[in-house]
Each structure stands twice: as C-alpha cells, then as structure tokens.
Amino acid sequence: MGTRAVLAELSGTQDVLALQALLLEKPLPGQQDVLAAAETVLVRADSPASARRIAARLLQLDLTAPVQLDGELVVIDTVYDGEDLAEVGRLTGLGTEGVIAAHSGQIWTVAFAGFAPGFGYMVGENQQLEVPRRSSPRTAVPAGSVALAGNYSAVYPRRSPGGWQLIGRTNARMWDLDRDQPALAAPGHRVQFRPVRDAVLVAEPVAESAAAPAAEHAGTVPEPGAGDVARGLRIVSPGLQSLIQDLGRHGHSALGVSAAGALDRASLRRANRLVGNAPAAAGIETVAGGLKVQAVADQVLAVTGAPSALSIESAPDSDGETWHRAVPMAAPFALLDGETLSLGAPQSGFRSYLAVRGGVDTALVLGSRSTDTMSGIGPAPLAAGQVLAAGGEAESGVVGAPELQPDYPGTGVTVLDVVPGPRADWFDQAALDSFTAQDWSVLPQSNRVGMRLDGTPLQRSRQGELPSEGTVAGALQVPPEGLPVLFLADHPITGGYPVIAVVVDSQLDLAAQVPIGGKIRFRWAEHSATERSAEHGTTEHVTTEEEASN
Numbered sequence: 001m002g003t004r005a006v007l008a009e010l011s012g013t014q015d016v017l018a019l020q021a022l023l024l025e026k027p028l029p030g031q032q033d034v035l036a037a038a039e040t041v042l043v044r045a046d047s048p049a050s051a052r053r054i055a056a057r058l059l060q061l062d063l064t065a066p067v068q069l070d071g072e073l074v075v076i077d078t079v080y081d082g083e084d085l086a087e088v089g090r091l092t093g094l095g096t097e098g099v100i101a102a103h104s105g106q107i108w109t110v111a112f113a114g115f116a117p118g119f120g121y122m123v124g125e126n127q128q129l130e131v132p133r134r135s136s137p138r139t140a141v142p143a144g145s146v147a148l149a150g151n152y153s154a155v156y157p158r159r160s161p162g163g164w165q166l167i168g169r170t171n172a173r174m175w176d177l178d179r180d181q182p183a184l185a186a187p188g189h190r191v192q193f194r195p196v197r198d199a200v201l202v203a204e205p206v207a208e209s210a211a212a213p214a215a216e217h218a219g220t221v222p223e224p225g226a227g228d229v230a231r232g233l234r235i236v237s238p239g240l241q242s243l244i245q246d247l248g249r250h251g252h253s254a255l256g257v258s259a260a261g262a263l264d265r266a267s268l269r270r271a272n273r274l275v276g277n278a279p280a281a282a283g284i285e286t287v288a289g290g291l292k293v294q295a296v297a298d299q300v301l302a303v304t305g306a307p308s309a310l311s312i313e314s315a316p317d318s319d320g321e322t323w324h325r326a327v328p329m330a331a332p333f334a335l336l337d338g339e340t341l342s343l344g345a346p347q348s349g350f351r352s353y354l355a356v357r358g359g360v361d362t363a364l365v366l367g368s369r370s371t372d373t374m375s376g377i378g379p380a381p382l383a384a385g386q387v388l389a390a391g392g393e394a395e396s397g398v399v400g401a402p403e404l405q406p407d408y409p410g411t412g413v414t415v416l417d418v419v420p421g422p423r424a425d426w427f428d429q430a431a432l433d434s435f436t437a438q439d440w441s442v443l444p445q446s447n448r449v450g451m452r453l454d455g456t457p458l459q460r461s462r463q464g465e466l467p468s469e470g471t472v473a474g475a476l477q478v479p480p481e482g483l484p485v486l487f488l489a490d491h492p493i494t495g496g497y498p499v500i501a502v503v504v505d506s507q508l509d510l511a512a513q514v515p516i517g518g519k520i521r522f523r524w525a526e527h528s529a530t531e532r533s534a535e536h537g538t539t540e541h542v543t544t545e546e547e548a549s550n
Contacts, residue, residue: 002502003048005472006055007422008041010063013111013123016041018063020112020187028054035253035470036112036187037494038121038150042253042470048505071109071188076155077196078104078146082166084134088148091131099167100195102128103146108153108191113183113256114468114494117375118157118175120185120256121468127151137163144169146193153193155185158376168193177365177377183255231297232389233356236340238382239290243448244360245353246282249368249377253470253493260372260489263448263512264351267305270403271355274302274332276396281359282369284382286352288515289345293354295335296387300357300399302332303341306349306408306513313340331402349408349513357399361391373448374490409514413439416503416511417525421476422469423498428461435500439519440484446516448490450477453520457482458500468494474503474511476522486520488512 001007010016020036023043030050035042043058045051080100089095094102108122130151138161141147145156147164156162157174174184185191235242245268248261262268262285269279284291289308303310310327315338327333327341335341343352362369362379371378382388424432440453458478470493471477476484477497486503487495488511503511504525514520 001042001422001470001499002419002472002474003504003506004046004051005042005044005470006051006058007469008043008058009422010039010041012039015063017109017111018065019058019061022061022063028057030054033251033253035114035493037114037469038112038467040467040469042472044253044472071190073107073190073192074185075192075194076146076170076172076185078168078170078193079198080104080146080168080195081198082146082168084165085167088129088131088165088167092129094128099129102126103148103153103167104193104195108193110185110187110189110191111152112187112494113254114470115256115492116157116160116175117256117377118183118185119154120174120183120187120189120191122153122185122191123151124153129153131165133163134165137161141166142169144171144174146170182366187254229296229387229389231299231358232361232387233299234294234296235382235384235386235388236292236294237290237384239286239292239343240288242284242286242291242382243371243373244282244362244379244382244388245285245370246359246368247280248370248489249366249372252366255366256493257366257375257377258372258489258491258493259473260370260378260448261368262353262370263489264305264353264509266406266509267351267353268355270330270405271302271304271353272359274304274330274400274403275300275355275357276332276394276399277355277357277359278393278395281355281391281393282362283353283355283360284388286343286354287350289343289352291343291352291354292340293335294340295337297337299335299390300332301335301341301354302330302400303343303352303354304330304403304405305352306346307405308346308352309344311342311344313342315339328402330405332399346408346515348410348515350515350518351512356388356390357394358390359393361389372490374492409510409518411518413519413521414510414514415521415523416507418476418501418503418522419525421499421501423466424500426460426462426466426498427458427478427500431458431461432500434458435484436522436524439521442514442516442518442520444516448488450488450491451486451511451514453484453486455483458484460498462498466496466498468496471495471499472502474505474508475499476501476503486511 019041023034030045033044089099106125110120111123133149141162143158145166146168149164245262248259272281314322438455440455443452445452475487
C-alpha cells in the first residue's frame with residue numbers, strides 16, 4: 001500500500017484478530033501503526049525499507065494459536081426502538097423480539113475501528129443477525145444509534161451519514177477525549193448490550209450567567225481572550241481557511257483517528273527551522289492567501305510554502321499614520337507589537353505555512369495540536385478576533401538563514417509518481433493505461449480529506465463490494481462512477497472502494513500544493529525520472545525519501 005505501508009489479506013475475522021494481536025504484542029522492527037479491518041491488516045512502517053522487511057516477515061508469522069478474546073467487558077444500555085428493527089426481524093426471520101434477544105444475548109468483540117473515532121466494528125458469537133446494508137444510506141444517523149451491517153454491530157459515536165440498519169439507541173458516550181481511553185469500546189474490548197426502557201434525564205437548572213458555551217470542535221477548549229495572552233498572534237482575517245497544524249497524531253488508527261497534520265510537511269518543517277523551532281512545532285496552514293495576523297508583543301515569524309507577497313503594516317504612530325514594508329518568503333523576520341502581516345494570493349502552489357517562534361500554543365489532543373477536519377478533533381478553524389499564544393517550542397537560540405524554496409505547481413501539469421495499489425487488479429490494462437495517459441483536473445470539491453479529480457472515468461473489470469480495509473494518505477480510490485479521489489492527511493482510515501494506485505510518500509507534499517483547477521498526471525514510479533522530464537509541458541519535481549524525512 002504505497003511505499004511505507006503493507007496490506008495483509010487474510011482468510012477471515014479470526015486470522016485478522018490473530019495477526020493484530022501478534023503485531024500489538026510483539027511489534028516488528030520499523031512498525032509504526034496497525035489497523036485491522038474486515039479481511040485485512042494494514043501495517044504502517046517508518047520507511048520504505050522497513051515496509052519491505054515487514055512484508056517479508058508477515059508471511060512467516062504463525063496465526064494458528066487461538067486468539068484470547070478476554071478484553072475488558074463494556075456494558076451498553078440500549079433502547080431497542082430503531083427505525084429498521086422490524087425490517088431486520090423480517091430479514092433474519094427472528095421477528096422484533098427475536099432480534100432484541102439475539103443482539104443482547106451474546107457477547108460482541110470489537111475487532112477493529114474505522115469510519116469515525118469511536119466507531120468500533122463488533123463481531124458476535126454467532127451469525128444470526130447477518131443483514132445487508134440499506135440500499136439507500138441515510139444522510140444523517142443520530143449519535144448513539146445502535147446498528148447492524150453484514151455480520152457486524154456498531155454504535156454511531158456522532159451524527160453522520162450511514163447505511164447500516166438501525167435497531168436501537170444508547171446514551172453511552174462512545175468517544176470522549178476527556179477520558180484516558182477516549183473510545184468506550186476499543187479493539188479487543190468485549191461488549192454486552194443490555195436492553196433498557198427509555199429514560200429521560202432531567203438536568204439541574206443552571207443560571208444563565210453561569211452557563212458556558214460549548215466548544216464547537218471536538219477535543220477543543222474555548223480559545224483564550226486577548227487579555228490571557230502575553231505574547232502571540234491576533235487573527236485579523238483568517239482568509240479562506242486557516243488551521244493550526246503540526247506533523248500530526250500518529251499511532252491512533254485503532255481508535256479510528258487519522259494522522260491529520262500539515263499537508264506539505266516539508267514547508268512546515270522549513271518554517272519552523274527558520275524561526276528556531278522544533279520541526280514538529282505547531283504553525284498555521286492557510287490556503288489561497290488572505291490571512292492577516294497582528295502581533296501581540298514582538299514576534300519572530302517565517303512564511304513558507306506557496307509563494308505570495310508578504311506585507312507588514314505598522315501600528316499607528318502618535319499622529320495615527322501607518323507605513324508598510326515588504327518581507328520575503330522563506331526567511332525569518334520580526335513582527336513588532338501591533339504590526340499586522342498580510343499574505344497575498346499565491347503566485348503558484350496552494351498552501352502556505354506561517355511559523356511563530358515558540359510555536360502556536362494550543363491544547364494537545366492525542367499528542368498533537370493538529371486540526372482533523374474530518375473527525376472534528378483538534379482546534380477549530382481560525383476566526384477573526386481570536387488570539388493564539390506563542391509557546392515554548394523554540395529549540396535554538398538563533399533563527400535560521402533564508403532558504404531557497406522549491407518550485408510549486410501552477411497552471412501546467414504536475415507529474416506525481418505512483419505505485420500500483422493493492423486493488424489494481426480490479427481494473428484491466430485499458431483502465432490502467434487510461435489512468436496514466438490522461439491529465440486529471442483538481443475539482444473545487446477537494447479538501448484536506450481528499451482531492452477529487454475529473455477526467456475520463458475509469459471502468460472496473462470487477463464488480464461487487466470491497467470489504468472495508470485500511471488505507472493511507474496518497475491512496476487513489478476509485479468509486480463506482482470511475483473518477484479517482486486522492487486521499488490526503490484527513491482521510492478516513494478505512495475505505496470500501498478499490499485503490500488503483502498510491503502516490504509515493506515523498507511526493508505527498510507536492511500533491512498538496514496543486515491548486516484547484518490544476519492538472520495532475522500520474523506515472524508509475526518504476527519509470528525513470530529522465531523519461532518523465534522529457535514529457536510535454538510538465539515540470540519535474542523529484543524528492544528522495546531521505547530528503548522528505550529531513
């Protein structure tokens with residue numbers, strides 16, 4: 001699965017659980033993360049070399065030892081009144097009461113997580129309740145819905161679209177970042193659903209003045225006011241979208257949480273290096289220009305990524321007059337107390353990164369300050385008037401020297417190296433040739449979850465549904481309509497569409513800089529860079545794995 005992950009396909013749930021247990025108990029050298037799914041286990045590695053070694057080692061593991069399903073028992077009180085309860089009774093032949101008895105009368109085990117944080121795929125002790133998904137998914141399934149699909153049961157942790165059969169509901173909080181273990185039912189846990197009557201919770205009255213507004217973004221706390229920040233940045237205008245990002249939260253796939261983090265990792269590292277920060281310090285990722293920030297006390301900043309004009313407006317003097325000065329990209333500069341920095345529209349590329357000396361200081365969520373736009377974990381998108389505190393993540397007493405920036409994609413064609421995906425065999429040679437022969441346009445519906453591409457649709461040679469399996473940033477999924485989606489950092493950790501190819505990890509930074517309306521040509525990685533540079537009208541962008549990790 002790309003250059004830094006391996007997808008192991010197994011014969012069934014028991015082998016999936018056995019391999020997952022082995023890898024969690026005795027991690028292989030270079031193993032970073034393990035994600036079990038319906039019939040596969042995805043293993044992420046710290047390098048391409050580690051991925052190759054892990055692939056060879058997986059074939060030697062013994063999966064015949066019985067799996068001990070003796071995890072913690074979680075009891076979930078459930079009101080069985082779901083909209084699909086009667087239909088499930090008809091499909092299974094059990095009737096309504098029989099479904100309730102079968103669902104609550106057995107122990108379920110959380111085999112793997114996916115779809116959303118806290119969404120656990122649970123397997124039962126028998127197959128009495130095996131039912132298909134709904135033919136037409138609901139656009140909104142209420143949080144707490146207890147559901148069935150295939151031979152799995154699950155509880156929706158948050159309101160979201162979904163196609164599972166709803167048989168009940170619960171008030172149990174399946175995902176709570178205030179707990180040491182955010183997921184109520186994590187992989188390995190055993191679950192008992194306990195039938196209960198509906199209950200009405202009556203809250204104690206709260207004086208209006210004492211009521212605190214709820215944070216809109218999961219895992220966040222209200223941002224401090226200006227009076228609480230001794231030094232930092234005030235957001236004058238967030239532009240189109242500005243987010244706090246670091247290098248991501250890795251190792252939480254089993255909880256249904258993707259890594260998130262800066263899409264152009266090299267640019268964030270460069271900005272941090274210029275102001276003397278640790279490489280993973282949090283900064284601001286912004287798209288298409290328009291960001292304006294004002295210094296609260298004197299600050300040292302640097303802006304990297306998509307090149308744009310940087311202008312500083314001074315604080316008004318005693319006569320109310322201001323003056324402007326320009327500062328360069330990819331170089332440290334001072335933003336004095338009260339001065340305002342404005343980022344213009346990029347001349348090429350799409351995403352810019354602003355670092356402040358000390359790093360942006362926000363609450364850590366699962367070890368990271370990154371915003372995950374899909375799951376809602378991390379800080380909310382920046383808003384006008386918000387003040388960000390500068391932290392203590394400077395690791396050097398000096399700032400860096402100005403650096404040269406790489407070329408960024410513009411209106412031409414950007415060529416990205418890919419390796420065959422684990423489901424390339426779902427496409428015949430004609431479709432594979434079409435995939436690499438055409439220029440794909442980046443659609444406006446693209447975001448941090450994935451880039452939606454437009455072109456001549458690809459035809460599958462194999463029909464049917466693919467059981468959900470782990471996926472990675474860079475994966476190119478092909479939905480039934482045939483137009484690929486290039487997964488980026490906030491992608492769902494599992495997917496049910498075949499992956500035809502995966503962008504090599506070292507070029508994900510480049511992919512993130514292709515603007516809306518830009519064009520992408522995919523090329524199999526085994527072709528030489530010399531051949532590629534000779535193609536018409538393309539710009540050669542080559543980054544080695546070693547360079548990308550520095």
